[in-house]
Amino acid sequence: MNSTDWIDVTTEKNHYSLDHFVIPSHYEQDVSSILIPHGVIMDRIQKLARLIVDDTQGPLVVCCILKGGHQYFADLVNEIKKLRRNNGTSVQLSLEFIRVKSYTNDTSGGVHISLTDQELKEFKDKNLLxxxxxxxxxxxxxxxxNRLDTYSPKSVRVTSLLVKKTSRSNGYIPxxxxxxxxxxxxxxxxxxxxxxxRDLDHICVISVS
Ligand code: 5GP
Known part of the structure; x- marks a missing residue:
């Protein structure tokens, strides 16, 4: 995927006023603007599901990175299943849930993964998403x-709903x-x-107070 293949919402004009959408009242004071309304997220996921299915041959192990990835994971899997129903495409899915924690002291240079060594060994020769x-x-x-690679999966592809444009980036693009x-x-x-x-539907920018 190159940078023209994703939707760029990095400029000020991309922000929607809170007045234009429904926001739960318990969050009204805490967010400053809506960056991506829920409907746009859902429409975009339809397209991402199609791209993923078009690139997939054989069964796929879809790995949800908890907790933040759970909503995107659920909606993406639903869209892939819809494509199967409507287009007769056949991608067999199995679902895996992984809690990943980065070590904050960077010297350890690693992550803690909630799966056991035995569970990770099941990834050998599988296609992971x-x-x-x-x-x-x-x-x-x-x-x-890097960690997953040591368990010799057949392939690993990554999808992320959002990528932050930041000077702190190490250059990794899903x-x-x-x-x-x-x-x-x-x-x-x-x-x-x-x-x-987590229970807010839209993606919003948090208020700084
Ligand atoms: P990275 O290792 O790419 O710097 O950070 C990844 C993790 O940081 C994400 O999985 C997420 O948990 C957290 N994170 C980074 N930016 C944001 C943000 O803008 N909002 C939230 N809620 N979490 C973030």
């Missing part, structure tokens, strides 16, 4: 891919990207701030 919510610096994903977003902290659509906002 990693489903992530957001790539910021790219450090977590690069560490995760195979399938929904949107490029500005260097701001975003919440909603399962992305949280201290566990809040």
């Amino acid at each position: 990693i489903v992530e919510d957001i790539i910021d610096t790219g450090a977590t994903m690069v560490h995760l891919l 195979h399938y990207v929904g949107f490029a977003i500005p260097d701001a902290f975003v919440v909603g659509y399962a992305l949280d701030y201290n566990e809040y906002f």
Whole structure:
């Protein structure tokens, strides 16, 4: 995927006023604008599902990166299943859930993965699709891919709904990207701030107060 293949919402004009959409009242004070309305997210996922199915031969192990990736994962899997029903395409899916934590002291240069060694060994010779919510610096994903590689999967592809345009990026770009977003902290659509906002449908920019 190159940069023309994703939707760029990095400029100020991409922000929608809170007045133009329904926001739960318990969050009205905490977000400053809507960056990506829920309907646009869903429409974009339809297209991403199609791109993924078109590139897939054989069974796919779809790996949800918890917790932030769960909503994108659920909607993406639904869209892939819809494509199967409507187009007769046949991609066999199995679903895996992984909690990934980056070590904050970078010297350890790694991630903690919630799967056991035995469970990770099941990835050998499988086609994996990693489903992530957001790539910021790219450090977590690069560490995760290095770890997964040691279990010899047949292939690994990554989709992230969001990629942040930031000077802190290590240059990692996933195979399938929904949107490029500005260097701001975003919440909603399962992305949280201290566990809040996961239940907000739109992707919003958090207020700085
Ligand atoms: P990276 O290793 O790419 O710098 O960071 C990846 C992780 O940081 C993401 O999986 C996510 O958990 C968290 N993160 C980075 N930027 C944001 C953001 O704008 N909003 C939220 N909610 N989480 C973020």
